[in-house]
């Protein structure tokens with residue numbers, strides 16, 4: 136029964152979130168995802184600088200065509216999990232395409248990367264094993280690790296010496312797994328994978344990399360952060376999403392050693408007990424991989440990285456505080472939560488949509504506005520954003 140006490144508790148919790156600034160509201164986009172978006176309500180049109188649409192594929196005509204062809208010939212949904220009657224040739228095709236793209240032996244699909252990470256650890260790790268997790272890892276890795284009975288250790292995400300100390304601590308564990316995001320999404324920083332992979336080799340640990348914010352556009356061929364760091368073949372399992380650069384719809388994967396994937400098909404709970412990816416989404420993701428693997432993908436990658444470089448340099452030259460890096464996630468460090476929140480609102484008044492983040496999403500006094508560049512941004516868009524940042528930055532005393 137929904138009691139008065141529970142209602143009171145819920146309302147108090149919601150009230151506390153509103154008070155501490157962590158309450159989340161959702162802006163409504165009345166139209167497709169893209170650079171120029173229409174926001175429902177008074178905000179009107181805006182330039183979007185906060186989506187994960189890194190390659191600008193979310194509304195790509197070829198992907199939409201592939202999805203609508205699949206809708207006609209394969210229908211809307213599967214009404215089944217994969218192992219009962221939910222596997223179409225499309226799902227196998229997407230798994231093969233992902234393996235070819237990532238140069239891995241096999242791939243297993245999930246409804247999301249959250250599910251992929253949630254279903255990764257629990258089925259093969261027990262109390263005698265250890266998961267060593269980077270401190271800024273995505274919530275889904277943290278939750279996946281919590282679901283397992285393995286010992287859990289955390290290392291500072293950018294500190295190889297600290298990882299080595301944790302590996303030493305876990306030396307007695309039977310299986311050791313180091314799990315890291317390829318890109319830490321609040322920082323726009325790449326994991327130090329060359330060092331991490333070297334340590335995994337030295338201490339006999341498996342390496343799992345979640346490349347959700349890298350697959351498709353980081354590295355020469357877009358294979359991700361391990362390709363960028365020259366250690367692609369040293370990663371045992373990659374996880375990632377089709378919900379960001381690779382089409383932007385939804386779906387996730389684990390890709391790697393054949394035996395692992397075969398085991399996951401038999402023992403990974405979010406795969407076994409959740410519906411198949413919808414056929415139009417699978418077909419769209421196949422087309423996204425096709426684009427990313429060809430010359431158009433290479434052009435889009437170059438454009439995305441060039442846009443990131445340009446924005447980073449111009450903003451720095453205007454006095455904004457930005458961590459060094461190459462990634463199209465660019466956090467503008469502001470410190471005070473009120474400045475980040477106020478500036479984000481003022482930016483929207485200038486037609487620039489970028490999200491402010493503050494505690495508890497990021498540590499206290501490290502509030503920021505996180506800008507995300509896309510291959511679909513033109514120089515004029517970026518220049519407008521920079522001008523708006525300059526104007527609002529002065530107003531709020533950030534520069």
Ligand SMILES: Cc1ncc(COP(=O)(O)O)c(C=O)c1O
Pocket residue numbers: 246247248249250252273275316320345346347348375376377378385386387
């Ligand atoms: C590093 C990382 N892993 C996993 C996910 C979850 O991906 P999905 O949206 O496919 O569940 C995200 C998305 O925010 C992410 O940033």
